[in-house]
Amino acid sequence: MKLLAGLSLLSIVPPSLCVPTASLYQVNDPTKVEQPLIKLKPQQNPLRELVSLDGLWKFALASGPNDTAQPWTAPLPKGLECPVPASYNDIFVDRKIHDHVGWVYYQRDVFVPKGWSKERYLVRAESATHEGRIYVNDHLLAGHVGGYTPFEADITDFVAAGEKFRLTIGVNNELTHETIPPGEISVGEFTGKRTQTYHHDFYNYAGLARSIWLYSLPRQxxxxxxxxxxxxxxxxxxxxxxxxxxxxxxxxxxxxxxxxxxxxxxxxxxxxxxxxxxxxxxxxxxxxxxxxxxxxxxxxxxxxxxxxxxxxxxTVKVSGTKFLINDKPFYFTGFGKHEDTSVRGKGHDQAYMVHDFQLLNWIGANSFRTSHYPYAEEVMDFADRQGIVVIDETPAVGLNIALLGLSGGESQTFTPEGINNNTQAAHKQAIRELISRDKNHPSVVMWSIANEPASQEDGAREYFEPLAKLSRKLDPTRPITFANVGMATFEKDRISDLFDVSCLNRYFGWYSETGDLAEAEVALEKELRGWEEKFNRPIIMTEYGADTIAGFHSVLGLPWSEEFQTQMLDMYHRVFDRIGSMAGEQVWNFADFQTTIGTMRVDGNKKGVFTRDRKPKAAAHGLRARWTNMDTRD
CATH class of the missing domain: 2.60.40.10 (Immunoglobulins)
Incomplete structure (x- = not known):
């Protein structure tokens, strides 16, 4: 097995990963503190109190990549202030901050309410992308790896009720081949500048993108x-x-x-x-x-x-080619989305959340996938209240070295030097934390444990089989899936039998058969019928779409035009309507979103049917006409 490279899994997994903890930190590392798996979201009630720490925080970049060897917990210098929640990258007019790779610090003074003297009290960060540390005065109390799930520090024994303390949160945005999602850091030959690269097609926004809380609990x-x-x-x-x-x-x-x-x-x-x-x-x-x-x-x-x-x-279950909610066939309509807005980056914004759900209702969508990470808990709560169905996904995107053309030739993803046992251990932890946080949401009907992995390569089955087993053990009540990439066709994929639903991302007419929708239609139908014959289970097209410049028109329906986007989606829908096992269609993407800027992307990915500021393209009206007139597919 190339993934294990002759080593047993437990022989190279840190001891702290062998038990369900929220931290990947090892006990024997004095700079890192182990944390229990986070359970319930804090709430305000007669016996619990909740204080929001959102607002403007002092902000500073670490002086270097090894800065946390001597943690910067003294008062930060006057100058920069950063809003929380928000990604910091686009807030400041400073390329150095925008491109920063490494640690940053947020800091503010906090009072513990005087009436909490008989309670336990904690600081909770809803997320820190991709690693976070909580310091109270000069004490490091909590550390967490994973950018989209919460962690917290019990500060009761360090600050008395009624006292003020200095709260510092360090955030590190570095990605390596052993993180989820993975990435690499390079150092410039001439300047020594550190540059982060990664295998996923959305911008690596960083910081405190979700709320920070101070809250109390009864001792018991x-x-x-x-x-x-x-x-x-x-x-x-x-x-x-x-x-x-x-x-x-x-x-x-x-x-x-x-x-x-x-x-x-x-x-x-x-x-x-x-x-x-x-x-x-x-x-x-x-x-x-x-x-x-x-x-x-x-x-x-x-x-x-x-x-x-x-x-x-x-109730939720899969029966034959049907996905059943309350024993009735359910057909998914909707989108892959992103937590992404101008200036805020991935910062959670209540106004955008409500408006996005309004647009989902207007267009006739009944679902979305949390591509490609767990969304803010407020979004999940809102989906529960609005009756929107959710496919809940881990941050495991980019487990495919060849996907964005980064390999320079023949690729091999699952290797000791690439996606390896430590990556798998981090992936297991991401699954534990996702299910622990979101297990009680009625809107969540299926777990997606990865997006577009190299499931056709050597080592894929050895990597994913333990993850599928873990997911079922943690929650035997929901189906599990992953989003399959186009190069892992029904002939080549090695792991789909481990899952319950075939979720496919396909771009016939865009990345292949570009602009030739007649050829693309034949290729798409052939692919779908292959999956149908092989598994005889529900198929959801979790991604399909085309980059489209709002306002660009073509009477010839050329690529990048609004006409082409509409015609391409129409072609896919004709094929879907001919495939009996289709159980859903989720367009990529709900709205344009930011990516790494380069020769492939100019100011982001333009596959949204809405612009980044939520203006509809022509395709939005076509989808609305289809989805608002669609009942069920029995």
Missing amino acids: HIQDITVVTDVDGRNGLINYDVKVANHTNGQIKISVIDEDGKTVANASGAHGTVKIDSVKLWQPGAAYLYQFQANIVDTHGKVVDTYSLATGVR
Whole structure:
């Protein structure tokens, strides 16, 4: 096996990766602190308090790549301030900051509320792209590798309630062949400038792109909740598991509350099943959410902690060539998206979020894929409330050395010097953290564990088979998939039998048969029928599209014109309508987005049916006409 190169997996995996932790840091490294897997999102309620630390923070670049050998936790110099949440790259009119490779520092003063003296209190970062460290005054309290999932530091023993402390968060944007996503760093021969390259086609925005919180917990508190829903006739079932921090002599009491505020079911115990009579189901386009409320009640009947989890009762399964939600065939319409806007980069923005969902509704989309990383938790919560279906994806994009033409010839992705066991270990951790964070969202109907890997190459099966097994072990209730790349055809792919749904990214008419839609139509249909005959299961086209310059028109329908984009999508739809196992179509992309600037991309990828500032191209109207008149495909 070329991936393992004669070594057993555990022989080269750091010990901390053999258990589910949120940090890839090793215990024996004094600069790195191990963290438990993050569970519940903080919330405000009568027994928990939540303080937003969003706003302007002091900001500085590290003086060099080894700067954190002596962590910069003293007060930062006056000068730069950076908004949180936002990527820092496009904020400043400074090419040095825009192109920076390495560590940066955010810093601000924070007060712990005086009333928290009997509580535990923590600092939580929703993300730090791609590595983060939390310092309180001069103490390093938490470290985390992985740019799109949360981590936190318990600061109770370092700052007293009512005191002020200096909070510093270091963020490192470096990618290597052992990170998820992978990349390489080169050093200029003449200038010594460090340059980051990577194998994915979106810009490597960095910084604190999501919210930072200070929050309190009771000493004895609910640490995690897992719910799995089912339907029995007209009744809904919520199978639940509640974990508490520290031993409790009290009882776990469960209440289920409907949208009118009425309690419709009760239960006791940390594990069990709650039955809801005449249940109202969570359905695509018609979300209904119950509040699953867990309480710790002490021996005197006093509630010492409470947590309320929005819960939609629904079922998901694959049957033959159908994807079923609540035992009804569901046909995905929508997009691959990106967290990407002008100036903010990947910074989460509530206004853009709401507007994007409005555009999804206007165009008739019922779903999206979180290409190619977990989105902000606020987006997932909003999808739950809006009834939008989500394919939830890990940050494993770029596991394909040849894809962007970086190999210079014959490529080999899975090697000791390339995508190796340490990469696989980081990938496993990304899967653990994604499922741990998003397992309770009714909108999430499928896990995608990678985008466009080299699944046709030697070593692919050895790399992916343990990941597929881990995904099923962590969540046996949802189907799993990955987005298959065009070069890994149904004849060449080596891993698709490990998964439940064929998700295909295809660009016939653009990257191949360029501009020749008649030739592309034949090639596309041949490819789809090959997948249909081989697996006889649902097929979702998770990417198809063409770069299009808004306002560029051609009576001949030439590539890059709005006419060509419309005609190309129409061609794909004709083929989809002839394939019985098609279960969905998600256009690439929802909106134009930023990429590395070079000879291949001028100010980003232009495959959006909306511009980067959300103006519709002609294709948007064509999609709206199709999707708003589409019922189901039985």
